[in-house]
Amino acid sequence: MKIAITSTGQTIDSQVDPRFGRAAYFMIFDTYSMDFSAIENRSIDAAGGAGINSAKAVIDTQAQAVLTGNCGPNAQRTLSAAGVKLYTGVTGTISEAIELFKTGKLTEAAEPNVQSHFGMGT
Amino acid sequence: MFSRTLVWVPEMSDNFTIAVASGKGGTGKTTIAANLASYLTEAGENVRYLDCDVEEPNGHIFLKANITTVENITVDVPQVDLDKCTACGKCGEICQFGAIVCIKEHVMTFEPLCHSCGGCRRICPADAIGKKPVEIGRISVGKAGKIDFVTGKLRIGNVRTPSLIKQVKKHITDDCISIIDVPPGTSCPVVEAIRGVDFVLLVTEPTPFGLNDLKLAVGLVRQLGLPFAVIINRHGIGDERVEQYCQSEDIDIAMKLPDDRKIAEVYSSGGMIVDLLHQCKKHFAELLDYLECAKEKLNEKRRLRI
Structure with a gap:
């Protein structure tokens, strides 16, 4: 399955970006083929709706799970509508996050863990 | 006292919209706007006061209007x-x-x-x-003495501030002087509130904060191409830098309202400083003279355009 991890850079050694809507990149990782690619987040400077549009971008990659630091209510609602699983509170590098996911050490978030606009201006 | 306002020729009465704005909050926009409305009314003008600070309107505290209609927007x-x-x-x-x-x-x-x-x-x-x-908010219309009073109030939790301001401004008519109480700052609601007005008064205080935010506000009105002047409120506190800035930028200072405990006392009790303090009348009379010249210049420009 494909998973999307918010990332500050484009390699698997990059740190997990603590923001979902305004993450620098989404690292798309395929757990079967072990392929990964980084996609740039076009919503990083959006005036509004960054979470929703980021969610839409992630959903379009066919990812079935999102690993991030924090996720607000609009993004959570959008991901949830597409049946994408959400894991918040993830820190460390991309490879560490993938490892945590693969070994089942992450717990799915049922609710957003931050308010709207949490990631703005940081 | 009002004899000097007789030079305000009758045609001035119609179609002049003044926005009272400021970069920094709490500099005295509402004090200036409400008292200017009151002063102009006493001088025999038809005036409409429009509170466009819809996120926290407070003009009603001073103008104590009798609301006759409330409109859901x-x-x-x-x-x-x-x-x-x-x-x-x-x-x-x-x-x-x-x-x-x-x-x-x-x-x-x-x-x-x-x-x-x-x-x-x-x-x-x-x-x-x-x-x-x-529904994004409400607009209340009424009379504060002879002043036509319009105020918008955004619903709590709503962020459609410019949309409501646009509706408040629809109450502007061309048969009277309109005074717009603008929200503080330099963001979208301010742009909406001052868009299309004839003149902007930027209220500031002579402090480093006042100066910093004044510069932002000047940048905004210049971008919008609107004629403007500065009002220094609480003149006497802080330093000279606001005046130096205005001088170096060739910006008119239309009024300097002194830092005076009596003004603060009248303001704090919800009173009108032009009604209760003789010295304030003098300052507003000077402001009126200034606006009269500004209006004349504007008319001149309009004539040239035609």
């Missing part, structure tokens, strides 16, 4: 007919605010983010998007 947000929707996703592509998005077979809307541009409705090839009104 709504804006349209999309309502999707899921039976007609083909999930093509065009609505989500056109929306710049993420207020409507197509996720797989579902179209989701986020009403608080919608700016009511109607783009989704127009682009929908299946004609599946209708409109639904949502």
Whole structure:
């Protein structure tokens, strides 16, 4: 399955970006083929709706799970509508996050863990 | 006392809109706007005061208007007919605010983010998007003595400030002087409130904070190409830098209201300083003289344009 991890850079050694809507990149990782690619987040400077549009971008990659630091209510609602699983509170590098996911050490978030606009201006 | 205002020729009465704005909050916009409205009225002018600081209107505290009508203001947000929707996703592509998005077979809307541009409705090839009104706030209209009083109040939690300000400004008519109490700052609500006015008064205080925010406000009014002047409130505190800045930028100072405990006392009890303090009348008379010249210059420009 494909998973999307918010990332500050484009390699698997990059740190997990603590923001979902305004993450620098989404690292798309395929757990079967072990392929990964980084996609740039076009919503990083959006005036509004960054979470929703980021969610839409992630959903379009066919990812079935999102690993991030924090996720607000609009993004959570959008991901949830597409049946994408959400894991918040993830820190460390991309490879560490993938490892945590693969070994089942992450717990799915049922609710957003931050308010709207949490990631703005940081 | 009002004899000097006789030079305010009758034609001045119509069609002049003054916005009282400031970069920094708490500099005295409402004090200036309400007292200017009152002073002009006493001078025999027809005046309409419009409180466009819809997030926290406070003109009513000073003008104590008798409200006669209250209007609910709504804006349209999309309502999707899921039976007609083909999930093509065009609505989500056109929306710049993420207020409507197509996720797989579902179209989701986020009403608080919608700016009511109607783009989704127009682009929908299946004609599946209708409109639904949502209330964003209220506009109260009444009389404060002889002053026509209009005030907008945004619903708590709503962010559609410019939309409501636009509706408040629809109450401007060309048969009187309109005074707009503008929200503080330099963001979208301020742009909406001062757009199209004839003159802007930027109220500031002679402090480093006042100066910093004045510079931002000057940048904004210059960008919008509006004639403006500065009012220094609480003159005497702080330092000379606001005046030095105005001088170096060739900006007129239309009035300097001194830092005076008596003014603060009248203000704190909700009173009008032009009614109760003789010295304030003098300052407002000077402001009126200044505005009269500004209006004359504007008329001159208008004539030249015609």
